[in-house]
Amino acid sequence: MVVALDSAPYLLKNERTELTDNRSDNERNILNLIRQHKALPKATLSKLTGLSAQSATVIIKKLEASGLVKPLAPIKGGIGQPKIPFGLNPEGAFGIGLKVGRRNYEMTLIDLEGNVRATRYESVSYPTTAGFLTFASNAFHEIVKSLNDIQRLRIRGVGVAMPFAIWNWPIETGAPEATLAQWQQFDIKSELERVLSLPVFVKNDTAAACSAEMTFGNSQQWENYLYVFVGTFLGGAVVINNSLLSGRTGNAGAIGSLPFFEGQERKQLINQSSLYLLEQSLNTKGEQGKKVYDSTSPWHFHEASIIEWVSGAAKGLAHAAQCAMSLLDLDGVIVDGAIPPEIKESLIVQTQEAMFALDMRGIASTSICSGTVGANAQSIGSAILPLLANYY
Incomplete structure (x- = not known):
């Protein structure tokens, strides 16, 4: 029973168990396949999962009764009855x-x-x-x-x-x-x-x-990659065999804490490739630096500050990519961030160029691509x- 919204909580305590809807491995597998392919008929789901046609049909009926999937328009053509694909029910x-x-x-x-x-x-x-x-x-x-x-x-x-x-x-x-x-x-x-x-x-x-990129993005279809998100602070994550590597404390891929040397100065990568540095630079120019977080539409800030920040951030990302590739021999690096698309593309290009200046002997060549989820990925x-x- 739903109670009034101005009471807290909005659901009665004894209804808490209804919030859990854990599904079997076979149900999850079918839901995942439908999500990945947008829509699939029962015969194809049976083939992809290795389930019998009868088992696949039973599961689809169960998921449909639960409101998780729905039948779509029949696929016409071919021999026999038109195939009915099933898609996720957004509701x-x-x-x-x-x-x-x-x-x-x-x-x-x-x-x-x-x-x-x-x-x-x-x-x-x-x-x-x-x-x-x-x-x-x-x-x-x-x-x-x-x-x-x-x-x-x-x-x-x-x-x-x-x-x-x-x-x-x-x-x-x-x-x-x-x-x-x-x-x-x-x-x-x-x-x-x-x-x-x-x-x-x-x-x-x-x-x-990175979970959002794995679920809705990764147009490159890589199985092993370093994921980089450029936000107020730089962050990273690692995907191995299409699975997010969490690590002992859930913090694997924390590239922001990597050591980075600029001349004789030793610092963390956070202090090289994070957005807060651009914020500070703009503040010194008399601009409102915090506005870099307000929108990912084209920036209209002090151009020299933006150019300087992109160049410095790219050097840091190149260092992170070099470390990741030497340790894990990945398919590549995906870069996303809370930044305008044109700034992200410039950052990727300059990161690739910065890698040419590094000693990459013994390390496979690296592809650096743009994330597809964008600024709202987190x-x-x-x-x-x-x-x-x-x-x-």
Whole structure:
């Protein structure tokens, strides 16, 4: 039973179990194939999965009865009856994502096909635990107002994408050290589950963005690659055999912490290829540097600052690519970020050029390509986490 939105939580506690919809391996396999191919008839699903025609039919009927898939227009032509393909039913399930950024919060609602249904956004000078919880509660109640009673019951949870150990960079963030330190003791999963009464799934922000690229992007169809997201801070993730490599603490691919040498100066890659550096540069030129986070439409800032930042960031990305290729012999590197498309393309070109200046002897040549999800990859990646947990 759904209760009024102005009460918290919006679902009664004894309905919490209905939010879980874990599917069998065969059901997940079929849902994944339909997602990848957009639509498939039962005969093709049987062939691709190795299931008998009868077993595939039983599973499809079960998924259809659950509202997760739906029959599409018959495929005419050929011998016999027209084949009926099945596609995902976008209304079958919903995921909510929360991005904790160093300069903003964002909540995103997506359906089972990955279509963005609603978003809420708030710019901040730096993230605070209290401010985040207030945003999460307000944004959630605004977003669910756009859904009917049945759709609300099909929300499968809240995914959170956030920088791990966010308290380690107070100077770069420009935040009081004591304020960021509050995140160290903040149990974000428990707090959000208390406030929203939904299952919560937490992932490193760049790993979440990489999940979005794996699910909705990777037009190169690589199986092994380094994923790079250029945001306020630089982040990375690693995909091996089409699976996200999490590592012992869920922070594998944290290229921002790689050491980087600029002459005699030793620093981390975060201090070479992150957007906060452009923000600071623009501030010194009398511009409002924080506006670089407000939009990914073409930038109209101090041109020399942009050129200098792209050049410096490219050197850092080339170093990260060299390290990744020498260690893992990957198919290539995918670069995405909260930056305008033309800036991203320039960054990719200059990164490739910067690699020509490196000593790459003994390392295979490297392809560097653009991510296809774009600036909202972290937000979409967080929203897909509940769907991945239940269906894929």
